[in-house]
Every structure is written in C-alpha cells, then in structure tokens.
Amino acid sequence: MIDKNKKQNIEKPKLEIVLVTAHQLKTPLSALKWIFKMFLEGDAGSLTPEQLDLIKKGDEANEGMIVLVNDLLNAGRLEKKKPLYDFQRHNFPDLIKSVTSENSVAIKRKEINIEFKLLPKEIWLVCDASTVKMLLSNLIGNAIHYSSDGGKIAISVKEVGNFAEFSVADGGIGIPKCQQKEIFSKFFRGDNVLRLQKTGSGLGLYVAKKIVKDHGGKIWFESEENKGSKFYFTLPLKRK
Amino acid sequence: MNILVVEDDKLLTDLIVRRLAKEKLEVRVAVDVEEGLKAIEEKSPNLILLDLILPGVDGFSFLSQLRKNPKTNSTPIIILSNISNKEEIERAMSLGATDFLIKADFSLGGIADKIRGVLLKK
Numbered sequence: 001m002i003d004k005n006k007k008q009n010i011e012k013p014k015l016e017i018v019l020v021t022a023h024q025l026k027t028p029l030s031a032l033k034w035i036f037k038m039f040l041e042g043d044a045g046s047l048t049p050e051q052l053d054l055i056k057k058g059d060e061a062n063e064g065m066i067v068l069v070n071d072l073l074n075a076g077r078l079e080k081k082k083p084l085y086d087f088q089r090h091n092f093p094d095l096i097k098s099v100t101s102e103n104s105v106a107i108k109r110k111e112i113n114i115e116f117k118l119l120p121k122e123i124w125l126v127c128d129a130s131t132v133k134m135l136l137s138n139l140i141g142n143a144i145h146y147s148s149d150g151g152k153i154a155i156s157v158k159e160v161g162n163f164a165e166f167s168v169a170d171g172g173i174g175i176p177k178c179q180q181k182e183i184f185s186k187f188f189r190g191d192n193v194l195r196l197q198k199t200g201s202g203l204g205l206y207v208a209k210k211i212v213k214d215h216g217g218k219i220w221f222e223s224e225e226n227k228g229s230k231f232y233f234t235l236p237l238k239r240k
Numbered sequence: 241m242n243i244l245v246v247e248d249d250k251l252l253t254d255l256i257v258r259r260l261a262k263e264k265l266e267v268r269v270a271v272d273v274e275e276g277l278k279a280i281e282e283k284s285p286n287l288i289l290l291d292l293i294l295p296g297v298d299g300f301s302f303l304s305q306l307r308k309n310p311k312t313n314s315t316p317i318i319i320l321s322n323i324s325n326k327e328e329i330e331r332a333m334s335l336g337a338t339d340f341l342i343k344a345d346f347s348l349g350g351i352a353d354k355i356r357g358v359l360l361k362k
Contacts, residue, residue, distance in 0.1 A: 026322040030343035031251045034259075037347030043259060066344050070324070077325065084327060130326045 022072040032062045071201035085128035092123040099136040118156040126239045135211040138204035146172035169230035175223040184209040242266040244285035246276045259348035273297040292321040307336040316358045
C-alpha cells in the first residue's frame with residue numbers, strides 16, 4: 001500500500017510533466033492555427049469548395065486540441081496546493097456579459113439564441129475574476145457546444161441571501177441519468193457525447209467545481225437526456 | 241515601418257514574416273536577446289514583437305532592459321507568447337509591454353491588425 005505522502009511525491013512530478021507537455025504543445029498548435037487561418041482568410045490565394053471544406057475541418061480539429069490543452073493547463077494550475085487567487089470586488093453581471101461576448105463567434109456560428117432571463121445591472125461579489133470567467137466560460141461554452149444549431153440558452157442571475165446564484169439552461173443533448181453522479185469527476189465524458197463524437201477534454205466541469213468550491217459556493221444541475229441541462233452555482237457576495 | 245520579431249521558433253517566425261510582408265512591413269528576426277540587441281543597434285525598430293521564452297536571457301529580462309535603454313524606452317513592444325497565466329501577463333505589462341497577445345488565441349491576421357493599431361496610435 002502506498003502511503004499518502006509517497007503518493008503525493010509521485011503525483012507532483014506527474015502534474016509538472018502534464019503542465020510542461022501541455023505548454024509545449026501550444027507552439028505547434030499555434031503554428032497550425034496560423035496556417036489554417038491564413039488559408040481561410042485568403043492569404044494563400046483562393047481555394048476550391050472541397051479544399052475550403054477540408055481546411056475548415058482541420059481548423060476545427062486544431063481548435064479542439066487548443067481547448068483541450070488549455071483545459072489541461074487550467075486543471076493543472078488549480079490542482080496545485082495553493083492556487084493563486086486574487087480576490088477583488090467585481091460586478092457579476094459584467095463578468096457574465098464579458099464571457100458571453102467572448103463566445104460570440106460560436107453563438108453566431110450555431111445561430112444560438114441567448115436569453116438573459118434575469119440579469120440585474122449590479123450584483124457585487126468578492127471573487128477572483130479570471131477563474132470565475134473560466135467557470136462561466138466552461139458552463140456557457142458547454143451549453144453552446146451541446147445545443148443543436150438554432151437552439152436556445154437561458155441565463156439567469158439573482159441574489160439569494162448572502163450569495164449570487166447563476167444558472168444556464170440549454171435544450172441540448174443532456175446527461176444520461178446513469179452517469180449523472182460522475183459528471184464532476186476528472187476526464188468524465190457522457191456516453192451520448194462520445195457517440196456523437198463531440199470534442200472535449202472532460203475537464204471543464206471538474207475545473208468548474210473546483211473554482212466554485214475554492215470560492216465557498218455550491219454547484220449543481222438538473223438534466224434529462226435529449227431534453228437539456230440546467231447548471232447552477234452560487235458564489236458568496238463577501239469573503240469570510 | 242520596420243518590425244523586429246524576437247522569437248526562437250523557426251516555423252513561427254517564417255509564418256510571421258510571410259504574413260507581415262503582406263502588410264508592407266519590413267520584418268527582421270532575432271532568435272535571442274543577443275541578436276535582438278544587435279538588430280536594434282543597426283536600426284531602431286518602430287515596433288518589437290517579443291516572445292517570453294527564449295534561449296539564454298528570457299523575454300522578461302529583455303523587456304526590462306529595453307525599457308531602460310533610451311533607444312527603445314518608448315518603442316511599442318507587443319508580447320507574443322503562449323504563456324497565459326494572469327501573474328505572468330501582469331508582470332510583462334508592469335515591465336512596460338504595450339500589449340500581450342497569446343499566440344494560440346490569435347490568427348496572424350488578428351496579430352497584424354493589433355500591430356497596425358499600435359503603429360497608428362504612435
């Protein structure tokens with residue numbers, strides 16, 4: 001039996017290897033991105049419809065790899081014993097709007113209709129803005145990714161006691177009931193997601209849970225396969 | 241307008257040079273700080289595109305050196321790196337970087353737009 005300290009000693013270099021490898025992968029992936037985009041932006045002359053289609057597929061696959069590598073890096077950073085959080089006062093609706101706008105290309109491409117059901121002008125909370133944006137991006141990104149083209153996403157945020165409560169609902173593929181217990185574990189991918197060959201690292205929800213927990217909030221969801229999912233989380237308005 | 245690219249990856253510099261040539265920009269490449277300093281001595285660049293992980297002296301030290309050098313203390317320096325953690329971005333900005341671009345987040349067209357924007361402001 002490996003004792004806890006020994007296990008930690010093995011785990012630490014493993015984490016460093018993952019982080020270094022993930023970082024190294026970003027250079028060739030950036031080069032591929034630049035090349036694909038040069039073709040798509042017409043810098044290498046005009047393409048036949050078939051060539052354009054193939055380049056688009058290559059570009060999409062490469063973007064999927066970049067997301068995966070970023071997820072690995074984010075998960076790795078948060079796994080460190082003391083992740084560096086910079087707790088400051090931020091207006092939560094502004095963070096939500098900023099993440100939605102960062103996802104505007106995917107929203108437009110899939111013709112997703114985003115509805116802000118409840119979005120007050122101001123809810124101030126003390127949080128680490130960059131990781132909370134990562135958390136929002138993972139949940140809103142999933143809602144977009146797993147919705148059909150032309151689908152609808154509803155976002156809502158409100159104050160509940162000493163917490164801000166966020167929710168995002170989609171009408172996408174949902175999570176099979178038998179797998180719902182596992183969804184926040186590392187590298188989890190739903191069977192239906194795998195069947196549809198949707199790209200993803202299986203780290204987004206793991207990272208989301210870690211961020212919420214480190215901020216002192218809660219995360220949960222409701223989901224029905226082929227009908228959609230609704231994810232909620234709370235974050236405290238003040239730090240204790 | 242002449243741009244100095246300080247980057248040690250040959251494939252990336254080839255692509256940058258190829259794309260920026262379309263913008264009618266004169267591009268020179270340095271693979272490390274030593275070559276970078278030599279290039280600046282030869283001709284002052286209008287803008288420096290700087291990677292942070294370089295062989296020998298890293299990009300942070302070079303950036304700080306450039307800001308102390310009267311020849312480059314007001315030259316726009318755009319960091320082009322795949323380092324994406326907040327602390328390192330803030331460190332580069334506090335050392336005097338004009339902007340910080342993450343390689344994997346931009347197309348070369350997007351990077352060219354940023355360069356043009358900075359040069360126009362100057």
